[in-house]
Amino acid sequence: MSDPLFEHAPAALIAVDERLRVAVANRAALRLLGRAVAPPAPLDRIAGDEVGLMVNRLLAQGAGRGVIESEVLDAAGAPQPMRIEAALAGPRVVLSFAPIGEDANGGPPPGWWPTGLVAAAARELRMPLVANLGCVEILTQAPLSESQLSGARTAQDQGRAALARLDALADLARFEAGGVRIDRGALNPIALIEGAVGAISGRAHRVGLSANTVIDPAMPTNLAGDPQWLLRALTLLLDNALRHTRAGGMVLRAKVEERSGLRYRLAFEVQDTGTGVPEELRPHLFEPLTTRTDLSWDRAQGLGISLALVRRIARAMAGDAYFRPAVPGGSVFGFTCDLPLEGTAALTLEPRIAAVRHRRMLLIDPAPIRVAAFLEQRQRWGMDARAMHDGRDAIAALRDGWRPQLALIHQAAPHAFEALDALAGVRVIGVVPVGTPAAKKALPRGRTIEWMSAPLSRDALLSCLAGHPVPALARPEGGEGAGVDTRSLRVLLAEDSDSNRAVLLAQLQRLGVAVDAVATGSDAVRLALQRRYDLVLLDLALPDLAGTNVAEGIRAAGGEGMDVPILAITGSGEPEDRQRALAAGMNDLLAKPLPTDELAAAIEKWTGIAPVGRQLGGDGGSPMSTDLLAQLERDVGAALFDDLLRRFGSELKARCDRLSRAAADLDRAALERESHALKSAARSYGAAAVADVAAAIEGYAKGDRASAAAVLVQTLPELARAAQESIERLLAQRADEAAQRVAHG
Numbered sequence: 001m002s003d004p005l006f007e008h009a010p011a012a013l014i015a016v017d018e019r020l021r022v023a024v025a026n027r028a029a030l031r032l033l034g035r036a037v038a039p040p041a042p043l044d045r046i047a048g049d050e051v052g053l054m055v056n057r058l059l060a061q062g063a064g065r066g067v068i069e070s071e072v073l074d075a076a077g078a079p080q081p082m083r084i085e086a087a088l089a090g091p092r093v094v095l096s097f098a099p100i101g102e103d104a105n106g107g108p109p110p111g112w113w114p115t116g117l118v119a120a121a122a123r124e125l126r127m128p129l130v131a132n133l134g135c136v137e138i139l140t141q142a143p144l145s146e147s148q149l150s151g152a153r154t155a156q157d158q159g160r161a162a163l164a165r166l167d168a169l170a171d172l173a174r175f176e177a178g179g180v181r182i183d184r185g186a187l188n189p190i191a192l193i194e195g196a197v198g199a200i201s202g203r204a205h206r207v208g209l210s211a212n213t214v215i216d217p218a219m220p221t222n223l224a225g226d227p228q229w230l231l232r233a234l235t236l237l238l239d240n241a242l243r244h245t246r247a248g249g250m251v252l253r254a255k256v257e258e259r260s261g262l263r264y265r266l267a268f269e270v271q272d273t274g275t276g277v278p279e280e281l282r283p284h285l286f287e288p289l290t291t292r293t294d295l296s297w298d299r300a301q302g303l304g305i306s307l308a309l310v311r312r313i314a315r316a317m318a319g320d321a322y323f324r325p326a327v328p329g330g331s332v333f334g335f336t337c338d339l340p341l342e343g344t345a346a347l348t349l350e351p352r353i354a355a356v357r358h359r360r361m362l363l364i365d366p367a368p369i370r371v372a373a374f375l376e377q378r379q380r381w382g383m384d385a386r387a388m389h390d391g392r393d394a395i396a397a398l399r400d401g402w403r404p405q406l407a408l409i410h411q412a413a414p415h416a417f418e419a420l421d422a423l424a425g426v427r428v429i430g431v432v433p434v435g436t437p438a439a440k441k442a443l444p445r446g447r448t449i450e451w452m453s454a455p456l457s458r459d460a461l462l463s464c465l466a467g468h469p470v471p472a473l474a475r476p477e478g479g480e481g482a483g484v485d486t487r488s489l490r491v492l493l494a495e496d497s498d499s500n501r502a503v504l505l506a507q508l509q510r511l512g513v514a515v516d517a518v519a520t521g522s523d524a525v526r527l528a529l530q531r532r533y534d535l536v537l538l539d540l541a542l543p544d545l546a547g548t549n550v551a552e553g554i555r556a557a558g559g560e561g562m563d564v565p566i567l568a569i570t571g572s573g574e575p576e577d578r579q580r581a582l583a584a585g586m587n588d589l590l591a592k593p594l595p596t597d598e599l600a601a602a603i604e605k606w607t608g609i610a611p612v613g614r615q616l617g618g619d620g621g622s623p624m625s626t627d628l629l630a631q632l633e634r635d636v637g638a639a640l641f642d643d644l645l646r647r648f649g650s651e652l653k654a655r656c657d658r659l660s661r662a663a664a665d666l667d668r669a670a671l672e673r674e675s676h677a678l679k680s681a682a683r684s685y686g687a688a689a690v691a692d693v694a695a696a697i698e699g700y701a702k703g704d705r706a707s708a709a710a711v712l713v714q715t716l717p718e719l720a721r722a723a724q725e726s727i728e729r730l731l732a733q734r735a736d737e738a739a740q741r742v743a744h745g
Contacts, residue, residue, distance in 0.1 A: 012097040015089065016043055016055055023092055032097060034075035047072050047084060047095075050318045053263065053338050054086050055093045062088070067315035069100060069182060083178055100178035122170035129163055168236065168305045175312040180229075182316045186342055187225040189266065190215055190349070191544030193254055194457050195522035196234040199553040201455055202529045204242055205433045210249035211238065211455060212373035217353055217380055218256050220264060220346040223339040225317065228549050230337070233313040234268060235553075236306045237333050241272035245330075248273030249369045262341040265319075269334025271326050273369060285323050285333075286311040310335055349458060353381050356465035362404035362423075363387040364394050365431070366413045370454075391415035398422040406465055410454070411439040420447055429464060431456065457526065489609060490514045490532070494524035494550065495539045495569070500592065504537070504569075507596045510718055511611035512693075513603065514711045521545025525553045528564070534607045536566045538586070540577060548584035555585040565606035569594065623722040625686030629730070632685070642731060648685045649727045652678070656720045659697070663710035671709045672701035687723040690716065 012029040014022050014037050025037040036046055043052055047070055054066040066086040071079045081100040086093050136155050144152065174180045197211045204211045234252065241250040250272045258265040277285065286307050310333075311321035319336035326332050361383060363374050371387040378385035386402070388394040392415050394407075399422070407423050409416050410431040420428065420443070430451045432438045438451045450469075452460060491508055495501040496519045508515045516531070518524050521542040528536060528550075536554065538547035545553070551566050568581035571592040578589045590602055604610045633641040655678040662670035675697035682691035693715055700709035 013094055014046075014097075015092045015094050017092055018059055020044070020052055020055060022046070029097065032074060032099075033072065034077075036073065049263070049340075050338065051084055051086075051095070053260070054084075054318050055095070058086055058088045058093050066318065066320065068318050069178075069180070069316050072097060074099075081178075081181070098178075122166045122173065125166055129159060129166065132159060164239070165305060168309050171232070172305055172309045172312065175309065175316070180312075180316065182229060183226045184224050185227065185546075186543065187223045187227045187230065187339065188221045188544040189219055189223060189230070189254060190221055190458065191520055191522040192227055192231045192234060193252060193268075194455070195525045195545055195550075195553055196231055196238055197252055197455055198522065198526040198529055199235065200238045200242060201433075204249060207242075208247070209242065209245060210367050210370050211242075212249065212251045212370055213455065214251060214253045214373055214377045214380070215458070216255040217350050218348055219254060219266075220256075220341060220348055222342045222347045223264065224342040225337070225339045227545055229313045229316070231545065231549055231553070233310045233335060236310050237268070237270040237335075240306050240333060241270045241274070241331075245272045245274040248330075249367065251369065251373045257336065262344070263338055264341065265336060265338050267334060267336045269332050271330060271332045273326075273330045276325055276329055277323065277331050282323060286321055307333065349462070352462045352466070356462060357382045359383055359406065359465050360402070360404040361385040361465075362394060362397075362407040363410075364391055364408070364413045364416060364419065365389065365410040367410075370410070389413065391418040394419040395422045408452075408456075409449075411442065417443055417447075420444060420449075427464070427467075453526065457523070459523075489534045489603065489607060489611060490516070491603070492524060492527055492531075492533045492536045493517045494519070494521060494537070494542060494547070496520065496541070496543050497539075500539075504594070504599075507594070507599055509714045510596065511600055511603070512712050512715045513611055514707075519543070521547070521550040521553075524550050528554045533564050534609070535603060536564055537569055537590075538566060540568050540570045540581065548580055548586070551581075551584040551586050567602060567606065623687060623689060623719065624726040624730070625688060628686035642734060645685070645727050645731060648681060649724050651681055652687070652690070652720050652723060655681075656716050659713050659716060663706075663713040666706040666710060668701050668704060668706040668709075671706060671713075672698055675701060675709070682723075687719075689719045690723055693719060 012026070012032040014025040014029050017023045020043040021040040022037055022043065023039055025033075025039065029037050033046060043055065050068055050070055054068055058066060065088075068084050068086075069081060070084060072082045072084070074080045083098045083100055085096045085098075087096075088094075136152055136159065139152050171180075193213055193215060197213050201211045238250065238252065250270050252268065252270050254266065254268050256264055257267045307321065314321045314335035314337055317337035317339065319338060321333070321335040323334075324332045361378060363371060363385070365371050365374070365387060366389050368389075371389070375385055375387055386397065386404070388397060391409070391413060395418065398419065404423075404426055407419075407426050407428045408431050409419070409428060410433075412433070416439075417430075428449045430438060430449050431454045432451055433454055440451075443449065452464075489512075491513050493501065493504055493508065493515055495504060495517070498519075501517055501519065505515055505517050516527055516533075518527065519542075521538075521544050524536070524538065524542075525545075527533075536551075538550050540547040542550065547568055547570075551568075554564070554566065565588075566586045568577070568586050568589040569592060570577050570589065581589045587606060588602065590598070600611050629645075632644070636644065655674050659671065659674045659678070661667075662674060675694045679691050679694035679698060682688075682694060693712055697709045697712045700706070700712065
């Protein structure tokens with residue numbers, strides 16, 4: 001390559017042949033990278049495998065351009081982060097190397113738009129916007145008319161949308177300035193996809209749209225990459241589709257395009273049912289900070305922030321963003337990326353899919369886009385799946401002899417539950433749109449089914465097909481308790497360690513707190529958007545998403561997720577953990593191991609409510625009142641006193657067992673009856689903590705709040721054991737004293 005423009009160009013350029021060897025390097029490249037780039041130096045000596053993959057792809061395609069950021073050894077032999085751009089030039093690929101963060105003279109990077117100013121402006125605008133959102137939140141808690149509250153909610157939604165745009169603008173500025181580092185950590189694409197769709201589903205449902213997924217069964221779950229930026233790109237594409245779709249919905253598809261050794265080329269794309277993109281606008285879709293006032297179309301009136309940011313993220317992962325029109329209408333926006341495998345063998349869902357491959361499934365759902373996505377995914381799983389839009393249509397199909405092993409009934413379908421009689425003996429699950437209560441009153445009298453929240457996770461659906469139980473979609477009950485503030489607190493706990501999760505779960509249950517405990521970040525995002533929680537506890541090191549990513553997903557979804565207190569829990573104790581947690585929208589950080597008293601104090605601090613277990617059993621005193629027992633002995637005499645204590649111990653155990661069964665069945669009458677009897681007996685024998693909890697259970701049961709009563713029943717076994725042990729010690733002590741009296745005559 002003898003072009004003098006190449007030789008004397010101020011940028012560091014090298015040309016690479018089809019064997020990935022340097023054919024020629026200009027003077028700037030020799031100054032920047034040293035003699036290491038002298039021909040015929042192999043490319044892998046200069047840059048990593050990701051650059052080689054990018055070059056190979058361009059050579060194979062015969063066209064195109066790529067951008068990547070990677071560490072490269074400079075002339076001094078020191079690793080330096082660089083931005084590497086590649087372009088095909090005949091039979092060779094020309095690579096341009098530029099240090100990230102400065103030019104050859106040590107100044108700021110040149111650019112056609114002022115990245116530093118844009119980032120600073122985004123930060124400055126963000127501060128008053130956050131303050132305004134806080135004021136609107138306070139306003140929504142005041143007594144307002146229906147129209148006033150509607151206006152305040154609209155102001156909240158618009159403010160949160162503006163905040164999301166500012167955050168995207170700041171991120172785009174960081175990319176343009178070379179200030180973004182792509183980390184390499186454990187990455188589970190399926191969990192990220194389901195987390196992103198779960199985060200947007202509530203907003204989609206409120207405007208009559210649905211969000212769906214179709215994922216390649218060969219998708220590995222053990223890749224290495226930057227989950228934060230991949231999740232960001234997925235969320236941006238979904239948000240773009242949501243803003244430009246008026247009816248129908250969107251489908252996020254993910255597939256493995258190519259595998260080369262231990263590296264995977266993945267494609268993620270979102271298809272919407274919007275109005276499409278005019279042909280004249282398509283070349284400008286991924287241009288940053290541009291307006292096309294000459295084009296009469298709603299997408300052209302923006303600044304091109306979100307889609308430009310998607311392209312920057314994709315190119316940083318050795319991929320690119322793309323668009324194509326959908327058939328028969330709408331748009332497809334997507335991006336590709338190259339990611340290495342974490343380990344030597346790919347882990348996929350295929351073994352679990354194979355175990356249920358020949359099962360038959362029925363879906364009753366009124367939305368064509370959900371039905372189409374369901375059938376497409378089940379076809380990929382190799383299953384016999386059918387879908388009906390109406391419960392009566394399903395009855396007709398069942399009469400023809402076809403019988404499913406699992407039926408999913410969307411509660412919004414016409415005549416949804418009329419097919420239950422025809423489905424006798426079939427496992428039936430009611431599908432509930434995210435953020436809405438289960439339509440239990442629509443069931444025929446005497447019928448009960450399981451409930452799951454949409455969009456359905458693959459893990460939950462495969463578990464159902466394998467015959468495993470799923471948790472009921474129950475909402476917590478509110479209101480006041482009897483005598484003390486015993487509102488049933490509900491906490492979401494995300495902790496991947498089985499042992500740590502068991503300890504925290506036991507601590508929370510001991511405090512009388514209702515807990516949903518999950519092991520993954522995607523499950524935490526999903527649950528946080530379908531239920532109301534008083535508090536969220538997140539481990540910072542979850543297997544799919546970092547705790548900070550989960551917090552960002554919950555906050556980004558808006559609604560109640562903007563306000564729920566989120567606390568990080570970590571065992572590392574590094575000082576920067578707190579800064580990371582607060583920057584992601586968390587409220588505080590708690591260090592493991594976490595004593596129960598500290599956990600109770602944190603719950604009270606961030607919810608304003610002392611956990612019931614702390615109020616009713618947290619005085620640290622004796623489980624049995626010695627003064628009251630002494631008075632009882634004086635009243636009935638020593639001989640009868642021992643017999644009465646034994647009888648109370650037996651009754652205590654029996655009534656706690658009956659209360660546990662009543663709680664499991666949510667039997668309000670039995671809860672009221674047994675708690676009233678236990679309260680009276682416990683007070684008579686001085687078991688004050690047991691009596692107080694029993695009184696609170698009775699108050700809940702009388703108020704027709706069996707779920708809240710059931711939560712408190714979980715605190716009884718430990719209190720009862722402490723009282724039982726106290727009784728046994730007292731009886732043993734009295735027996736020893738009696739024996740000593742006999743021995744001494």
